[in-house]
Amino acid sequence: MQKIQMLNLERQYASLREEIDRAIENVLEKQHFILGPEVAALESEVANYCQVGHAVGVASGTDALLLAMKAAGVGPGDEVIVPAFTFVATADTVSLLGATPVFADIDPVTYTMDVKGLEALVGPATKAIIAVHLYGQAADIFAIAKFARAHNLAFIGDTAQALGAKYAGDAVCSFGDFGCLSFFPSKNLGAYGDGGMIVTKSAEQAAYLRMARAHGSAKKYKSEFLGWNSRLDEIQAAILRVKLPHLNRWNEQRRERAALYHQVLRDIDEVILPETVEGRTHVFHQYTIRVPNRDAVQNELRQLGVETAVHYPIPLHLQPMYEHLGYKKGRLPEAERAAGEVLSLPIYPHLLPEEIHYVGEALKQVMAKPEMRTKVILAQVS
Numbered sequence: 179m180q181k182i183q184m185l186n187l188e189r190q191y192a193s194l195r196e197e198i199d200r201a202i203e204n205v206l207e208k209q210h211f212i213l214g215p216e217v218a219a220l221e222s223e224v225a226n227y228c229q230v231g232h233a234v235g236v237a238s239g240t241d242a243l244l245l246a247m248k249a250a251g252v253g254p255g256d257e258v259i260v261p262a263f264t265f266v267a268t269a270d271t272v273s274l275l276g277a278t279p280v281f282a283d284i285d286p287v288t289y290t291m292d293v294k295g296l297e298a299l300v301g302p303a304t305k306a307i308i309a310v311h312l313y314g315q316a317a318d319i320f321a322i323a324k325f326a327r328a329h330n331l332a333f334i335g336d337t338a339q340a341l342g343a344k345y346a347g348d349a350v351c352s353f354g355d356f357g358c359l360s361f362f363p364s365k366n367l368g369a370y371g372d373g374g375m376i377v378t379k380s381a382e383q384a385a386y387l388r389m390a391r392a393h394g395s396a397k398k399y400k401s402e403f404l405g406w407n408s409r410l411d412e413i414q415a416a417i418l419r420v421k422l423p424h425l426n427r428w429n430e431q432r433r434e435r436a437a438l439y440h441q442v443l444r445d446i447d448e449v450i451l452p453e454t455v456e457g458r459t460h461v462f463h464q465y466t467i468r469v470p471n472r473d474a475v476q477n478e479l480r481q482l483g484v485e486t487a488v489h490y491p492i493p494l495h496l497q498p499m500y501e502h503l504g505y506k507k508g509r510l511p512e513a514e515r516a517a518g519e520v521l522s523l524p525i526y527p528h529l530l531p532e533e534i535h536y537v538g539e540a541l542k543q544v545m546a547k548p549e550m551r552t553k554v555i556l557a558q559v560s
């Protein structure tokens with residue numbers, strides 16, 4: 179029996195080993211580890227890649243969100259609109275600043291924020307909105323930007339899963355007041371540890387963020403405001419500089435693999451495949467399908483040697499840590515339904531076509547069992 183891993187990063191490393199080893203050695207020889215030439219160079223390369231003027235390296239995607247919101251003035255008593263279906267960092271950073279996340283439901287096709295419900299969520303305390311470009315496809319950016327402008331809200335893009343994705347021809351990370359990137363190892367552009375970056379068109383905000391990541395200081399040992407210690411380090415930056423020139427090709431390879439999945443899976447009844455909306459370029463950070471009896475399907479696939487993942491099993495408004503906010507089951511039905519049905523299949527640039535065929539055959543075999551097909555998927559209706 180074959181074993182198909184959800185992600186295999188050894189293959190990518192093998193393809194770039196010499197360059198990456200040399201880049202790391204170069205930093206070791208210089209012994210400059212924090213805020214040196216590699217970070218500065220990567221910041222300018224990423225700013226360029228994102229079609230914005232400025233980029234500020236920080237310790238993680240989570241810190242990118244936290245500091246971007248801080249720069250936008252989010253603080254105690256404020257509210258920030260976030261989708262209910264995303265990685266927890268999109269919301270816990272709001273809470274860490276003393277503000278309250280207000281959860282929006284999602285569009286069942288793109289799994290991103292449903293703009294139809296936004297007006298009902300805005301109130302006098304609303305300060306910002308975070309659009310998450312989930313799985314590698316842009317949210318409905320123009321509509322969200324228009325809503326943000328109309329209500330004078332900061333617009334923050336959580337681009338952790340969508341670096342390289344496009345919307346109406348422009349880089350997804352270029353939209354909004356801030357774009358927040360993550361270099362977590364499994365992301366489309368992954369470091370060998372934690373890392374993140376904030377991109378912005380505002381020189382003033384970039385200057386603020388450079389201070390915020392260094393205890394509020396521009397000058398050593400003089401703190402102008404309450405900041406934090408959140409830096410991308412030189413070794414990670416050096417690794418990312420080797421990888422960045424390959425990102426567009428890797429994203430293209432992800433799209434090719436998604437297209438092959440589509441071809442292999444499209445005839446399986448009761449499996450809903452991911453859709454790319456016209457005008458958006460998907461970078462397939464995840465290839466996420468919907469299936470009835472998801473947990474059983476995942477288990478059966480595991481028996482056949484196929485690893486899968488669930489992104490994400492609990493919508494944020496129903497997380498135990500947000501019980502005090504008083505959301506009840508049924509309040510955000512599309513987020514809840516997605517949490518029960520989504521299943522991410524292995525996808526990465528070095529995944530082999532025969533491995534995709536193997537996954538397809540395994541899924542066919544599993545879905546052919548009558549007990550796997552009994553539950554109707556309601557999302558199909560809407």
Ligand SMILES: *Cc1c(COP(=O)(O)O)cnc(C)c1O
Pocket residue numbers: 238239240241264265267268310336338339359360361362372373374
């Ligand atoms: C990965 C991720 C983050 C957090 O990034 P880290 O670098 O892991 O802190 C935030 N939002 C989304 C949607 C993510 O996928």
